[in-house]
Amino acid sequence: xxxxxAGEEIALFNVDGTVYxxxxxxxxxxxxxxxxxxxxxxxxCPLHGSGFDVTTGKAMVLPAMGNSGKYAxxxxxxxxxxxxxPVTPRxxx
Numbered sequence: 848x849x850x851x852x853a854g855e856e857i858a859l860f861n862v863d864g865t866v867y868x869x870x871x872x873x874x875x876x877x878x879x880x881x882x883x884x885x886x887x888x889x890x891x892c893p894l895h896g897s898g899f900d901v902t903t904g905k906a907m908v909l910p911a912m913g914n915s916g917k918y919a920x921x922x923x924x925x926x927x928x929x930x931x932x933p934v935t936p937r938x939x940x
Contacts, residue, residue, distance in 0.1 A: 849881035853931035857918055860901040862888050868929045869904035870916030873897055874939045880915060904935055913938040 848859045849871045856871040858881035867888075871881050878894035885891075889898045889907065898908030904917040917935040921928045 849879060850929065852918075852929050855918075855931045855933075857929055857931075858890070858901075858915075859920075859927065859929070860885060860888075860890065862901060866920050866922055866927055867901045868918035868920045869899065869901055870914075870918075870933070870937050872915065872937075873899075873911055874906055874913045874915055874937065875911035904937075913940050 850857050857868050858871040860867050871879050873892040875897050876894050878892050880890050883891045883893040888902050890901050891898050897911030900907050904915045906912050914935055916933040916937040919930040919934050
């Protein structure tokens with residue numbers, strides 16, 4: 848799922864009951880990662896097939912490189928809170 852938090856486009860993923868948040872935009876092209884196929888802890892960019900680790904935001908499969916950004920997440924009483932300041936900033940290298 849994609850959300851906007853303080854102007855940041857962020858993708859949320861549930862991996863075995865733990866929610867992770869990474870930047871929603873692929874570092875290779877302007878594609879929404881939340882629209883890609885998601886399996887294990889990897890999301891595949893729907894445009895060129897780059898793979899990102901949803902627990903870290905790190906690009907794992909070319910042509911993307913770098914990190915889409917990782918955000919701190921807290922779940923309380925079923926509500927998901929995401930800090931809009933990335934723990935790991937977006938990088939293309």
